[in-house]
Amino acid sequence: MRLQRILATTAALGCLAPLAACKGDGQPAAPAASSSTAAGADTGxxxxxxxxxxxxxxxxxxxxxxxxxxxxxxxxxxxxxxxxxxxxxxxxxxxxxxxxxxxxxxxxxxxxxxxxxxxxxxxxxxxxxxxxxxxxxxxxxxxxxxxxxxxxxxxxxxxxxxxxxxxxxxxxxxxxxxxxxxxxxxxDFVNSEDGSGSPNLETPQDPAGEGEKAGQPKTGSLGLPRAGSIAELRKLVGNSLDCEKHFSTDPDAVAIESIDYAPVVQGNALDWGVTGRALCGEPAGAQRARDLSWLDTVGDMKKLQTKAKAAQLADFKEDGKLKQTASRLLVGENIAVETDSPSSRHGLYQLQFLYLNCIPGFSAPSGYRLEKSQVEGCVLTNYEPDHPLG
Structure with missing residues (x-):
């Protein structure tokens, strides 16, 4: 799936291409002179x-x-x-x-x-x-x-x-x-790119402090998910990750990674501000590992984002891109998910998780969320250039 620009409203607000016949100038065609009241007149x-x-x-x-x-x-x-x-x-x-x-x-x-x-x-x-x-x-x-x-x-x-x-x-x-x-x-919110729709009282602001960028509130966040425990987090992400049948909090299982799946959090999770951790997916056994992802409850979100930033920049510095097998860190208020699956991230964005992006010069098109992270030089977003729908 890919996410690029806005709904096909390419002519004028008066004509939505999929919804009404248009004349060449983008205006709705006039009704036929013979148009009659719907069958049944005042009934039906x-x-x-x-x-x-x-x-x-x-x-x-x-x-x-x-x-x-x-x-x-x-x-x-x-x-x-x-x-x-x-x-x-x-x-x-x-x-x-x-x-x-x-x-x-x-x-x-x-x-x-x-x-x-x-x-x-x-x-x-x-x-x-x-x-x-x-x-x-x-x-x-x-x-x-x-x-x-x-x-x-x-x-x-x-x-x-x-x-x-x-x-x-x-x-x-x-x-x-x-x-x-x-x-x-x-x-009851009517969205419109030109600002003629319902007012967004959460005025979007660019993280740099100048101009406006859709999805960025002046202070705080447009909303992130939270959970009180690993069990609640597992239930929250149930439709997006392979957690229902394949789930473990056993430290040995959680420490598993493979050539295809690399977690963000490495070593002692407490050093990353993580207080609870679980593994979803099937670890390698008779067959290769499948659908691995990690769930985190977070006691110190700033510490987690700081260490994740350092790891992301180190990966990026090697060849100017992130490894395909490296998980991306998606955060909520007090929870996080690590996954390298674009389709899984698509589902997580629907749950209002946002991806920690620390790549220099990153920007998101209008229409995507872009919020301040807890560390300088990073943003929280649902836009991924390589996988625009996440």
Missing amino acids: PLAEAQRYLRQFANCDDLSDKPGDPRMPVGDFPKAGQWSVKELGVCSDKVRQGEIAIAVPADMKEFQERYKQYVLDRIDGGDGAYGLESRVLVGKGFVAFPTSTKTALALVRSDLRVLTCNPTAPVPKGYKREKPLVEHCNLS
Whole structure:
């Protein structure tokens, strides 16, 4: 998986490429003159959705005609896909946008399909797809406003923005609700690259102290995970690492490493500020070691980051790059995970772990988290140039 730039909003805020038909200038095409109110006039799920939407935004000229030029085209689901049984579209002329409406037969299946679609787009190189999601989930229907202003109006209702990109932000102060699928979020935060969306009261700041960089709060952190014990940490990372069946806290097992897997913490863990340590994965036996990673509870995070910085710079100095078999240190508030698996780190970033990066000159594109570490010359981030999705 790779993570590069922002959701395919390449024209203008008034037109989201996957969601609405566009003219050459990036503006939504005008509705067809023959567009009619959805079948059933004042009855049926589309009409019910329209009545609800009109409490918060304009939703005029409702049509369910597949030929309506405002109807979603291209990679947007058609009726019969993603469990969608009905599709409609209406206009919010006041805010210069359209609102597509989908009525799924099975909302969980719809969310699963959307999540998979986002991950497929990321796998295909469109790494920041979904960071500016305009998928607003309601009761029995999903709305897709093409205008950021319309989205802002609609999240004042019970509609919630569904985001399944693992780096999609939900700043403090916004509602965060559980969707029907794992590793996605429902919130009332409308993200927009140009700043026209919901305000982020945690003003991002560059670690160097000048300018702004998305994801960097002026003080403190946007949030890191914590756990009270190795057992809690094991449970927390259960879906990201091979810890459920292959797990050990035995000192001899924890000390194991192989030609394919090298931990960050070397020697006496107490010297690194680590108070508890465990091994996940299958140590070498009849076969080669598989999926090794290490879990740490941390009593002195600054000491851990200081020693990890020295080890990282020593590795980097040898040939200007980090060894592929060397684990990367991902930290929380009082916990850490060491793994060399990009796919495992992808899952850990979804849990809000951040990678300690001490490489000189490192910077992260807008849209990624970038926070101060506890040692000078390092940052905490979810951006890896070689594995952009982590």
